[in-house]
Amino acid sequence: MAGGFKAGFVRLMQYLQDPEHVARFQRLCGVRATEPRDRLGNGAPYVRHEDVQNGGGDGIRRRDAEKEKRNNGVANGAAACTGDDAMGSTVKPMRRNSLTGDVGQDFLIENKLLYYLFTFGTELGNELFYISFFPYLMWGVDAFVSRRLVVVWVWVMYLGQCTKDVFRWPRPSSPPVVKVEVFYNSEYSMPSTHAMSSTAIPLSLLLITCSRWEYPLMLGVFLAVTWCVLVCLSRIYMGMHSILDIIAGVLYSLLIILIFGPALDTIDTFNQTHPYAPVLIVSLHLGLGLFSFTLDTWSTSRGDTAQILGSGAGIALASHVNYKVGLLPDPPMSMLPLQPPPFTLSLIGICALRFILGVIILLATRAVMKALTIPLVCRLFGIPSNDVRKARQHMEVELPYRYITYGTVGFNALFFVPFVFSHIGLL
Incomplete structure (x- = not known):
């Protein structure tokens, strides 16, 4: 009983920590990346928790497929857009870090109201x-x-x-x-x-x-x-x-x-x-x-x-x-x-x-x-x-x-x- 509760608790923690939920919320609010990225801003690769169990093989294949999908999406988006108004305004990340020099990547904002609200x-x-x-x-x-x-x-x-x-x-x-x-x-x-x-x-x-x-x-x-x-x-x-x-x-x-x-x-x-x-x-x-x-x-x-x-x-x-x-x-x-x-x-x-x-x-x-x-x-x-x-x-x-x-x-x-x-x- 205790072992099952512990395993369920760990799965819940892993679920709540999954970055896919963050990305899904961002897309729901109109935030889009302008280009695919393969690495974290802090240098750690993105690995799902379930990928650890099989040595990362599924994760590698999934990331390759997702990368190709994103590349196609970016190419199609670039072909379809003739200006910022087509998909939103291109924005730089907030508050560049003057100590680390990190400037981040450009991204698209499709809902400016939410952008200003959450910035506030x-x-x-x-x-x-x-x-x-x-x-x-x-x-x-x-x-x-x-x-x-x-x-x-x-x-x-x-x-x-x-x-x-x-x-x-x-x-x-x-x-x-x-x-x-x-x-x-x-x-x-x-x-x-x-x-x-x-x-x-x-x-x-x-x-x-x-x-x-x-x-x-x-x-x-x-x-x-x-x-x-x-x-x-x-x-x-x-x-x-x-x-x-x-x-x-x-x-x-x-x-x-x-x-x-x-x-x-x-x-x-x-x-x-x-x-x-x-x-x-x-x-x-x-x-x-x-x-x-x-x-x-x-x-x-x-x-x-x-x-x-x-x-x-x-x-x-x-x-x-x-x-x-x-x-x-x-x-x-x-x-x-x-x-x-x-x-x-x-x-x-x-x-x-x-x-x-x-x-x-x-x-x-x-x-x-x-x-x-x-x-x-x-x-x-x-x-x-x-x-x-x-x-x-x-x-x-x-x-x-x-x-x-x-x-x-x-x-x-x-x-x-x-x-x-x-x-x-x-x-």
Whole structure:
């Protein structure tokens, strides 16, 4: 009985991991390859799970037949099309990786609406979103909510990135998958950290605010579910994850929130009030980073993890400083639940001005710190800095650069920017 259950479970996992499902979803959404490919973007050949049982003979014959079929399809498509409008627009993969130089292959988009929708969805898990969303909560909504949400985000993303480097599963193979995005193609696949963050952030936002703010609860649930589903589907659309990666990411995120969620109030209070909090914040985030970076080959995972830990440390330090100087104080419990202010032109204008000015300060901070730290660290460790792309792939450069740069960005987001706002009448 146990053996049969185990065999059935393994078959289910293999079925959910099959890249054919990803490719089928892409074709359903109007994504087509412009030319056949024989290899993965990360260098691994495409082999079905059932082909392993017979030494790959069936897989070789199948791939030969599929390759001939694709070649014929591409030739027929080229003969039938006289322009982009015949089959769709030819598009380059999103966000070329400046560190790996991977540019991917061209592909056809037959449904532009879905392309833009899923592009938006996948950006909800990228750096530009985080550097905009979290500060907006800090400056325009509720610093209390943003502090705790960042703690959850750091937990989820750190554990997700570490788990990827433990499993070391490759991305869905191409062919049959079309790589609509290539920026994260050098990372491992299991679990999907986009799925983890898109589960943790809206769910935690709902749990933190439901008893703190007055708003329609069902509207919050609908937005949280929509957010999660959109991001998860976008990762399959982009060709970055299998169905199994997505399911595992969602379940893993729920497990992390279930285990660590009760400690959220204690952690936030400690960060604000304990006299030794700054020392522990810096040492803990540095220790977690050094403990996790044992990659066999370089990928964007290491830098992203250092970036997340640095941001979390900077924001936690800023919460401690804010508490000491009385900046962005939490409202007394007697005022809860809070009511959203009425939307007026004046309120919209102030929020827009805060957001624009604040993001400019953060982007300037990132640019300045990046320009200062990379040459400095290269000189400190004797690494040539004439090729920045190669220099940043050295752990001695990447970790300090990411940690210091994004630690400063996080600190400025919660302390320096509100401090500026308070002195120019925007707070």
